[in-house]
Amino acid sequence: MRGTTEKTDVLVIGSGFGGAIAAYHLAAGGAKVTVLERGPWLKSDEFEHDYKLGSSYTRIFDFVVGDGMSVLGGNCVGGGSVVYFAAMPRAPRFVFDRHGSIGRRMWPKSVSRETLDPWYDRIEESLSVGKQDWADASYAGGLWAAACNHAGRTANPLAAAVDNSKCVNCNFMMAGCRFEAKQSLTVNYLPGALAHGAEIRPLHEVQHLERTPEGDYRVHYNIVDDEDYRLQSGSGVIEAKIVVMAAGAAATPVILGRSEARLGAMPHAVGRYFSGNGERLNTAILDEDKVAEVLGLSRGEGQLPYGANAIGKGPTVASWDKLDGSLPEYSRYSLEQLYFPPGLGTILAQVPDASGPTWFGREKKEILRHWKSWLTIFSMTEDDNEGVFGPPPATGNAHRISQQMLGRGNLSYKPTENTWHGWRQADADVKEILEKDGLAKVMPWTNDLVGAYTVHPLASCRMGDDPLTSALDDTNELRGHSGIFVTDGSAVPGALTVNPAMTIAALAERAVPHIVAAARAKGVAVTYGAPAPTGYKGGRDAVLPLLRRKQLAGV
């Protein structure tokens, strides 16, 4: 059996930001790279505008209901980047000095906004992240800006990885971008990795790892059916010198937890300190007459002044007035206009001033009749990293209920008073801005049905300097398990108060030279120094001198 086991230099688990970025650089540097992705591999023309179960909308998503927290994540080649809304702000400076629940700085000393900026630059170059103009903002974004302005606040068009010349504002980006306007990893890093010889295997769900006598890793996976993910057909093993774990913050700690019996004790922080990025949603139901009267907005003859919930490209405008480092922790947040499609969250929106139930029934149906006039505001606050994973399920990261998308997981999240403080402040702020002069009626989403709801799971296997409260050192290597690196959102120490894709990607870029050095130490012939997958070299040329100063092997 040993003689026939398949071998690779670097095995990457997951093909989202953490996986694709590592795979590209390691393959470009000369390593044999194999990527195992639990979800399917869809081409752009397979991205449908269809809410039917079984369409791309449900094939590429994973919604796991936990105890007090539900997580929406990607489930396909390209991971979160295929379903994301491509908002790419950098995290504000103060975030890196957060103390969170441990009473001292939770980020590694070596990571700050200043030290991360060169890596943010690399991502900006690779994903063509652009500053958006007011002309790019959707009606919903414009409405949010106008309401903020009316309330004496500022608002910004959001930096985004979207090619506006190709965008048709269909608001179906969560089902994958049919028009290749959104800069998913399937149009940059992943084709780059393939061109350099990396192999990507969809529908391969990693279950656990074990160590070989030589100190390498044996990675066990199951093959998942391409239509009904509840079905599995076969399994396999690959041996690798280096393992890069990037299965997402809701799956990486589950795989490690299941591997503990074979790999030996995991750091305490594996599967703990989970953060939902402090996320919270509010739905406003606009009074269309007031939109015209109070804000002076119009879409022209015969159209409602707003009535454009369905139109756009996810979030386009955010208000950053509370991203103020001088404010106390747990009272800083951004308020971002968002789009939430039917099916994934409508049920959680609550009726303002309800006399009966808030999330179902007569009055709920009445507000659904005004769905066109809904505006969703997304608060990203500072939570307390209070999520903890329970024992791993039999396979994967959840017990799958539906053929696709829906499962029950073992994440438990009991929001602390700190977290509630941030949520309440953000709720009150949204209400103040949008209810001013009768513009709208606002209610937060209920937490009573599926707990809190995050689309940006973080920190479940986080980096840090303190071995008691972090699972990874500041090079993203798993403590006590040399050769295993974690590069997905689970490495981010805590809530970021903004959309995290940019920071997850920058941290993955930053980790790569360390992974290269570890691979070289294990005899893999690999170097670091590939340009952006697009061919641009500015970002690479800026980080190389920094790395040489650190005398990292292989640079």
Place this chain on the structure above:
Amino acid sequence: MPVVRRTRRIPERKVDIAAAATLTLEAYADTIVPGEKRWPGDRAVAGVSTGGGAVACGALDLLRWDATGIHDGLEDLASRVDGHARAYAEKTGRTLDRTVPPFVSLDYDDRVRLVRELTTPGHPEKDFWVLLSLFCNMAFDSAAHLHTDEAIENGHPGLAAMGITVPDADGLWRFQDFGYGRRLAGLHPDTTPSGSPA
């Protein structure tokens, strides 16, 4: 350009359930998103709202589809909610009409009170009832058992009520006019040149 559908390898399978269970689950779906009675004397649909609700939107078709994962438990859910309805009636002194299942026999406000109880955090069966409610809602708000363009073409009451527009001939939505096209607020003073917070 005609809509090209992906060929499915696994055929859609819908479970059959007994008439009484159907009636009970219709009444549950109608509690989540109420609609108008389908015919005079319609017992499952309470008729407290105008236009079609979850039932007219095809909630039972969605629930019975094995893609949901709830399909195999439908008869059990129906019998449980009927059991809860019986207990509720006993507790509140309501008299049940024996010609229909107990939950169907309750009037709309009583159905609402019972569903609130069952879905309140801490109820031991909460997960089941939330799941059932979720799919009932999806029948209305996203017609998850139908191709969206066909559902719209056939006048799906939920998508129509929500004002979902008709897509282009190839089944894709495109919006030429998408924004107000002008500056509507002042920028945050600490914005970097590339458009991030400082």
